[in-house]
Amino acid sequence: MIPEVLQMLLRQSNNRRCLRPFRLAVFLLLVLMGVTGWVLGQGATRQAPVYQVSIQGVIGPGTFGVLQHAINMAELNSAAALVVRIDTPGGLLSSTRDMVRVIGESQVPVIGYVGPSGAGATSAGAFILLSTHVAVMNNGTTVGASSPVAGDGNDIKGTMAKKVMNDSRALMRTIAQSRGRNVELAERFVSEAQSVTATEALQAQVIDRVVAEPSLLLSSLDGSEIQFHGEPHTLKLAGRAVVEVTPRMIDRLLALIAHPQIAHMLISLGMLAIFIEILSPGLTFPGVLGSISVILGLVGTQALPVNMGFLCLLFLGLALMFSELFVAGLGVLGIGGAIAFVLGGLNLFDLPLTAEYRNTVLAVGVGVSAAILLATYLIGRGLSGKPIRRKSLVGKQGEAMVNFTQDGYVLVNDKRWPAKTNQPLHHGDAIVVVAETDDGCLVVEPA
Secondary structure, three states: OHHHHHHHHHHHOOOHHHHHHHHHHHHHHHHHHHHHHHHHHHHHHOOOOEEEEEEEOOEOHHHHHHHHHHHHHHHHOOOOEEEEEEEEOOEOHHHHHHHHHHHHHOOOOEEEEEOOOOOEEEOHHHHHHHHOOEEEEEOOOEEEOOOOOOOOOOOOOHHHHHHHHHHHHHHHHHHHHHHOOOHHHHHHHHHOOOEEEHHHHHHOOOOOEEEOOHHHHHHHHOOOEEEEOOEEEEOOOOOOOEEEOOOOHHHHHHHHHOOHHHHHHHHHHHHHHHHHHHHOOOOOHHHHHHHHHHHHHHHHOOOOOHHHHHHHHHHHHHHHHHHOOOOOOOOHHHHHHHHHHHHHHOOOOOOOOOHHHHHHHHHHHHHHHHHHHHHHHHHHHOOOOOOOOOOOOOOOEEEEOOOEOOEEEEEEOOEEEEEEEOOOEOOOOEEEEEEEOOOOOEEEEEO
16 A cells, blocks of 8 residues: 555656655655564564562551552563562461452462572461462571461450461461462461471472572573463573562552551551640641541551542542631641642552653642642632732631630631730630731730
8 A cells, every 4th residue: 555655656746856855755764664663573572571579578458559569560561470579477367368369360470489598478478478379489488377366466365266267277278279289287387377498398398499599580480380270381481581560659658557556656646636636626737637647547457448548538638628718827728638639649540550650640649739739829818919808807706716825726707817916815715806917817815
């Protein structure tokens, strides 16, 4: 089709002066087509990479997000395999179940690797390692000690202990059976808190291989045949490029707040801040900070699902920024709302995207928050920089919202206003407005 069009255009070009640039354009077009074909050919023959992700520290919603994101990235780029480097003391059983599930549903082979020397797949880490399609350990590493305990590290008491123990044993037994591993030893990891070395685990057929050095992992597994979704699959890993998957900002935040001490601290400080706001209405800052802290703490303890928690933050941010329109003050509601809005928006874009695109999404979220803040400021104070008031408030009566001797807040016409006074005022005292300043502050005195 293209040569016919070119011939027709050549026949219609009778002027040599017009023909010369036309020939140049045709030549450049052919060169471009050739280069494009070469690039596409190179991309078609390029080997699929091997993706790698590290699971370290306490297992929680953050580590689950890291693993899920890595699997999504590997599937999106048709990776030859995903290597999961494990070094963890354990964590939440609910997050462990989620990680076992996504490994089982993965469309790329998942290789569990405990390393380097001195690392361990303890407690929840043993569940994760045994659920991978290929379980590998480095020399000097351990696996096991998977007995369930309470969130504070103490033993679970009563009937709940039996329920959790039996459920955990059944989960470990199911994992070992599905991967063809030693079911008895795997179950003793849970029932007796037994732990074994890499060599003992290989001899007991709990894992598939022991690799002396991390650099030898791919070459040692090249050509190995595994069972992948019920069918034989040969790993071809030699010479593959390794792509490291780094945690996203949402994963780092979840890993931080999922720590038991930090989660409980957030809830405690948040409740204390809200209590201070109740005792001294009008301070605003404690109430805003407390609300955000409590929501983050509930997400960290998984008392509130991750998606629901960040959705609450999103709506809280919108509500606070909208409230800034009706509350005169120093912009605490707007700033706190912007922070809550950005935090809540981090979980909206949970897709396997490139780092550049994720940064763009974050920049857009920050930009939207800034735009909303600017709009509320302009609407609330007017383009002239002065507060918009239809009528003067001089002579109006209200009440003090806090105890203050110089600067504080008062309630006038059902709105909160920053105020100044020369006489001490207490919460609930009746006041009268005697003057207004250019910066939107009211000068008041006892009524």
